[in-house]
Amino acid sequence: MCPGEPFLYRTARVRATFPKDEKECSDRPYANGGACYELEFYIIVNRCENIPEGLYHYCPLDHQLCKISDKNSYLETLLKNAETATVPPCNPQILIILATRFPRVSWGYESMAYALTLKHVGVLYQTMYLVATAMNLAPCAIGGGNSDLFATATGCDYYAETSVGEFMLGSRA
Template sequence: MNRRYRRNPDLILEWGSEHDGVVLVDSRTLRRFAVKRTLLGVLNRMSAPVLPGELALEDGAAPGPQETEALLARLAEAGIVEPVDDAQVVDDPPNPTPPELAVHALAARGGIARSRLDEVDIPPARLRHREASEVIPLPAGEGDSRPLRELLRSRTSIRDFAETPVGSAELGRFLGDSARVRGWLGPDRLQATRRPSASGGGRHSLEIYVLARAVADLPPGAYHYDPFAHQLAKLQPWDAELDDLQHRLICRPTLTEHPPPVSIYLAAYHQRVRWKYGGMTLSLIYRDTGCLLQTMYLVATDLGLAPCATAAVEPQASPEFLRPYREDVVHVANFALGNPADSAPTSPDFRPLNGARP
C-alpha cells in the first residue's frame, strides 16, 4: 500500500462526441480512452505522486483500500497512470510536451489508399490572388553559379544589411532559382509539381509572400510570388502594418534594429498536404519548410546576398493581405534578404575546427 502513482504525463485531454464524452489520448502511442467525469477528478489530483489512501472521489467519498488499489492497477495497465519510485524525479514537466509528442507520433501515420484517389477533391497546386491590384513579371535573372561545395562552405546567416536596395534582377533570380515550378509530376489531377526544393509527395504547400521594403524598380509593399508564371501579385502597399510585421518577425528575433530590404513571409496552404497525408500534415509542412529555407540560403549565398531565416511564427496569420485566407494557411517561417553590410556587429565570432579546411 506504499506504492505511489501519478497521472501519465503524456496524456492529452480531448472533447469527444456527445456519446463518447471526454477522451484521453496518450501522445506517445495515440491510444484513446473514453473516461467518466468522476475519473477526471481523480486524475486531476495525480499530477504529483499520491498514495492510494490519499485519493477521493469528487464528492469527497473515499473508496476502500482494495477498491482503490484495484482501480489504480487497472489504470496503470491501460497506461493512464504509472507507478512512481520515491527516488524518481517527477516535478519537471515532460520534455517534449504532450502536444509535441502527439505531432511526432502522427508523423509516421496517415495517407490515403491509392484506391481512394478518385474519390478525393484535390486542391490546386497554384494559388491565384485574384484580388491583387497589379501583376508584375519578374526578370529571369540568368547567370553563372558558383560550385556547390563553395556555397556549402560559405553559407551563413547574416543579420546586418546595407542600406542599398536589392536589385529587381537579383530578386527575380533568387525567387526563380529557389522556388520556381519546373513542371508537373504524374497526372494533372494529382496537382503534384517539381520545384528546386523537396516536398513530401510533390505537394509543395508553401506560399511565398514578399515584403519588399527597398527593391529597385518595385514599389514598396506586400506581394505574392506566383512560381508558375514567375511573377509578383501586389496585395498591399507599404504601410505601418508591414513595418510592424517586419519588426516582430525579423528584427526582434535577430536582435537587430534595422530591417532588411526584403522579408519573406512563408505560409503553408495546408489542405494541399492534408488531403493525401492526414495526420502527417503538420510534420511534412515543417520538413518542407526546412528544405525550402536551405534552398533559399544556398541561392542567396550564390548571389552574394545576405540571408537570415527566423522561426518566429504567428498562431494565426495576421497580415491584412491574408485576411481572406486565414482559415486556409498556417504561418511557418520568415526569411530576411538584403545586401551584406560592410561590418556585421551582431554576427558571432567564427572559430574553425583545428585541422579543418576553411
C-alpha cells in the same frame, strides 16, 4: 539592385507540372514530399530597387510577383517583428513569409501534415541559404512570426493558409 526576383526564380519557380492521384503536382528547385508543394511565398518589399514597397504574392508557375497591397501599418509591424527577432536587430530589405496551404498536404498525409510542412520549411530554408550564398546575398531565417497578423495583412483564411516561416534577404554590406 533588388535580389528578389532572380532569387525566387532559383529557389521557388515551377519547372514542370504533372498529374498525380487526381491532383496536379509540380517540380520545383527544392525537395518536397509527395510533390504537393504546399508552401506559398509572400514577399514584403521594404527597400528594393525597381520594385515598389508593399506586399506581394509570388506566382511560381508564371515567375511573377503579384501585388497585394502597398506598405501599411500591418506590414510595418511584420517588418519590425522580424527586425527585433534578429541579433543584432536588422531592418530587412525583403521579408519572405512562407505560408502553408493545408489542404494541399493534408489530402495525402492527414495527421502528419503539419509536421511534414515544418520539415518542408527546413528543406526550403536550406535551398534559400545555398542560393543566397551563391548570389552573394545576406540571408537570415527567422525563428519568430505572427500568424494572426499575417492573416490580417494578406486577407488569407487563417485555417486554410497560414504563415509557418520567415526569411530575410538583402544585399551584403
